[in-house]
Amino acid sequence: MDLTRKLVILADAAKYDASCASSGAARKDSRDGKGIGSTGGMGICHSYTPDGRCVSLLKVLLTNACLYDCHYCINRRSSNVQRARFTPEEVVQLTLDFYKRNYIEGLFLSSGIVRSADFTMEQVIEVARQLREVHHFRGYIHLKTIPEASQALIDKAGRYADRISINIELPSQKSLDRLAPEKNLTNTMQAMHGIRQRIDENVNAKKAARQIVNRPRAKAPAFATGQSTQMIVGADDSTDALVLHRADELYRDCRLRRVYYSGFSPIPEPSVLLPIKPPPLVREHRLYQADWLLRFYGFDVGELLPKEDPNLDLDLDPKLAWALRNRADFPVNINRAPQELLWRIPGLGTVNVARILAARRWASLTLADLQRMRVNLKKVMPFIIAADHRPHIAQLESTNLRQQFLPGPRQLELNFNAPPPTTPADATMVLSGQL
Amino acid sequence: MTTTAQIQPTFEAWRSKARELLKHGVAPENVDWVDASQTASLLAEQPADHQTAPNASVKVPADFLRLAANVCAHTDERRFAILYRLLHRVALGGEKHLLAMPTDRDMHQCNLWAKAVSRDIHKMHAFVRFRLVGVNEQNGREQFVAWFEPEYRITRLASPFFEKRFASMEWSILTPDECANWDGHKLTFMPGMSRHDAPAADAHDDLWRTYYRSIFNPARLKVQAMQSEMPMKYWKNLPEAEIIHDLIASSDQRVRAMIATPERPVKPAPNNAYLNSLRNKPEKLTSPAPASPVSAP
Ligand code: SF4
Numbered sequence: 001m002d003l004t005r006k007l008v009i010l011a012d013a014a015k016y017d018a019s020c021a022s023s024g025a026a027r028k029d030s031r032d033g034k035g036i037g038s039t040g041g042m043g044i045c046h047s048y049t050p051d052g053r054c055v056s057l058l059k060v061l062l063t064n065a066c067l068y069d070c071h072y073c074i075n076r077r078s079s080n081v082q083r084a085r086f087t088p089e090e091v092v093q094l095t096l097d098f099y100k101r102n103y104i105e106g107l108f109l110s111s112g113i114v115r116s117a118d119f120t121m122e123q124v125i126e127v128a129r130q131l132r133e134v135h136h137f138r139g140y141i142h143l144k145t146i147p148e149a150s151q152a153l154i155d156k157a158g159r160y161a162d163r164i165s166i167n168i169e170l171p172s173q174k175s176l177d178r179l180a181p182e183k184n185l186t187n188t189m190q191a192m193h194g195i196r197q198r199i200d201e202n203v204n205a206k207k208a209a210r211q212i213v214n215r216p217r218a219k220a221p222a223f224a225t226g227q228s229t230q231m232i233v234g235a236d237d238s239t240d241a242l243v244l245h246r247a248d249e250l251y252r253d254c255r256l257r258r259v260y261y262s263g264f265s266p267i268p269e270p271s272v273l274l275p276i277k278p279p280p281l282v283r284e285h286r287l288y289q290a291d292w293l294l295r296f297y298g299f300d301v302g303e304l305l306p307k308e309d310p311n312l313d314l315d316l317d318p319k320l321a322w323a324l325r326n327r328a329d330f331p332v333n334i335n336r337a338p339q340e341l342l343w344r345i346p347g348l349g350t351v352n353v354a355r356i357l358a359a360r361r362w363a364s365l366t367l368a369d370l371q372r373m374r375v376n377l378k379k380v381m382p383f384i385i386a387a388d389h390r391p392h393i394a395q396l397e398s399t400n401l402r403q404q405f406l407p408g409p410r411q412l413e414l415n416f417n418a419p420p421p422t423t424p425a426d427a428t429m430v431l432s433g434q435l
Numbered sequence: 436m437t438t439t440a441q442i443q444p445t446f447e448a449w450r451s452k453a454r455e456l457l458k459h460g461v462a463p464e465n466v467d468w469v470d471a472s473q474t475a476s477l478l479a480e481q482p483a484d485h486q487t488a489p490n491a492s493v494k495v496p497a498d499f500l501r502l503a504a505n506v507c508a509h510t511d512e513r514r515f516a517i518l519y520r521l522l523h524r525v526a527l528g529g530e531k532h533l534l535a536m537p538t539d540r541d542m543h544q545c546n547l548w549a550k551a552v553s554r555d556i557h558k559m560h561a562f563v564r565f566r567l568v569g570v571n572e573q574n575g576r577e578q579f580v581a582w583f584e585p586e587y588r589i590t591r592l593a594s595p596f597f598e599k600r601f602a603s604m605e606w607s608i609l610t611p612d613e614c615a616n617w618d619g620h621k622l623t624f625m626p627g628m629s630r631h632d633a634p635a636a637d638a639h640d641d642l643w644r645t646y647y648r649s650i651f652n653p654a655r656l657k658v659q660a661m662q663s664e665m666p667m668k669y670w671k672n673l674p675e676a677e678i679i680h681d682l683i684a685s686s687d688q689r690v691r692a693m694i695a696t697p698e699r700p701v702k703p704a705p706n707n708a709y710l711n712s713l714r715n716k717p718e719k720l721t722s723p724a725p726a727s728p729v730s731a732p
Contacts, residue, residue: 004645011649029599033619038600044561045664047675049651050683052660059650067710069701078702094642100579100604101565103643116709148713182713266654266690272698279655358535369538 001084007094009084013064013075014110017167017230018262020045022056022105022140024226025162035136036099039162043105043140057108057142058098062086062123066112070169070180071271072235072264075112079269088127095131099139106140106162107131117148125153128160147184147191154191158198158224163257166191167230171246175236179274192254195227199255226257233287234280235264240287241310244301248294261287286312293319296350297343315406320346323383324402331396333385335364347379379405441469442515444588446507450500453519457493463523468515493526498534505549508588514548517541555586559593562669563608566637571605576619579606582633582672588612591624598622609633640674647675653686654693 022043029038045054063085064075074081095107109127113120124143131137143161145154158164166188170176173185202223229250231243247259263284266276290312293299297319304318313321323330323346332341334356342353352373359365364387371377382391382401395401438461442448456466499522506514521541524530536542565579590613597608598617607616609632614625670676704710
């Protein structure tokens, strides 16, 4: 089989992984004239496909042959898809050739499971090893890890990669048993804990190394700076509450950089156990918004998803939906309220909150000031007090308020595809392009 | 009286002129900023009616200089004047806190310009496509050339990124305003060139298009989202953009084919030692429930 045909099959096999980030790596470059590449700061999206997704890494499988039978996956053993396998050298060469032409930030390598978890991991690691040790590649490497692989191999993967990930796939073992019978939630969580420990150890070693002055510093061994995972949404009947509680647990306990939510999307080779339907794009988008509120706005899952309502409102963003349920907390005075309360105002992001906090030291802010910051006035006005504005209490109490915010039928279509940037800082950089 | 400040449209030129004017306390409303590269007549610069005091230094926050570097790369003809007014207010007008005032009119305007410029820089980092043109016979380094059309004058601001990343190659990035050249040791700049000076294609473009086609998921078509991040003005220099129309046009058909595919039955597990070992794990169902009142349905 020629290289082009392999690339067709093995890129096609990899496209259902939503992860695209190439940010958050340790700073490195090739100004010493040896090798090639650089990382550090935010990642770069070198292209976009018509599905709205960013193309940042060469995302391929080493092989799409697989022993497992995950029913949402085109590569499962029950699928009749044509199988192919790259040699490590082929992936290495492709990565370097693409990188030198500035098509990509680096490599995202994953693989179907062949023979055993350890055997598969060894193949994947070999590619990373060659890139780093033979070619001194300093671009981004993201390796997919198999939870059942031995700790020694996971450690080795972490030494070559900037990011490692294990996909949790579904939020409960019950769902896994039905749709991914070989996968085991306990093993996955244990492996994530193991990775977290290594990342922490490495951070501490780096800190310790920095304190040593005036003598040759022991260099901290390199290790990936982050891990991430993916959960498939819409393939099973898990509620948003279950999905977000699981994500929250992963953020807290395993200190994940990122949980990606991937709406189950039709695949060629559908399984009899999982009939295909249109991907739940709006739900996916709301989950990303809620995830954002958990990580950067001080919300907890219970606030966003009260017990009686375990699924997110598809028509309204989760902060607005929360505010409408908690109107007694408003209006908030933008010239006085502390940061935590400003964060809770619908339509105000962390970046604008920071601007408000900076600017209000010198002047009392008006609606015109907010407008200049490009705040959506219509959205914030019912909820805030500004120097020249106070909402009618009647409006805040009105039962029509929700109605007022419902989107027109077309707006729902906007931008619901690409996973958002990793942090608010990344988000502003994406907008402004700052590095 | 009004002074004419005729400068080349670069940050360095603006900075030295602004420094000079500031030292003499020239008020912003008395300066007429002129872009020397835009004026047809090559009138000698009007001699200043004040003398430069070379040692007096003006202190401004580093943040301001970063902002100014980006603003100067913009093309709006008001930029030098507004930037000078801002500088004057910060340095002499006692408004040291201005930089923390995104609501101020001048700050707001400069922030908008700076933002547009940094977005352009970011897009340049993303969308430059190098083409292999040869190998340096003396040292074996590969040589690459790229053609790019930025919206603003950003070649100098965008180049250090390429230097860090591609230090072991030799490369040139050609743009209409200014070209950057890296010979493996030193970054130099040359006057602008034309598209015809750059190679039109690279042997790897086909493989790259193959990848682009294969990584696209036709079941999630979102053309708007793509275009907001990759505006059409960049398409003409992106090898992959050639097949965008094709991908969009064929996606509906491909999804219908998926839906029409008969569902595949489940194949039994092969006899594999590793798979068997997974099945024999007793602790499989002991996954911790989420730490919350909501548990699995
Ligand atoms: S392990 Fe499951 S998800 Fe991964 S390639 Fe195999 S079948 Fe697909």
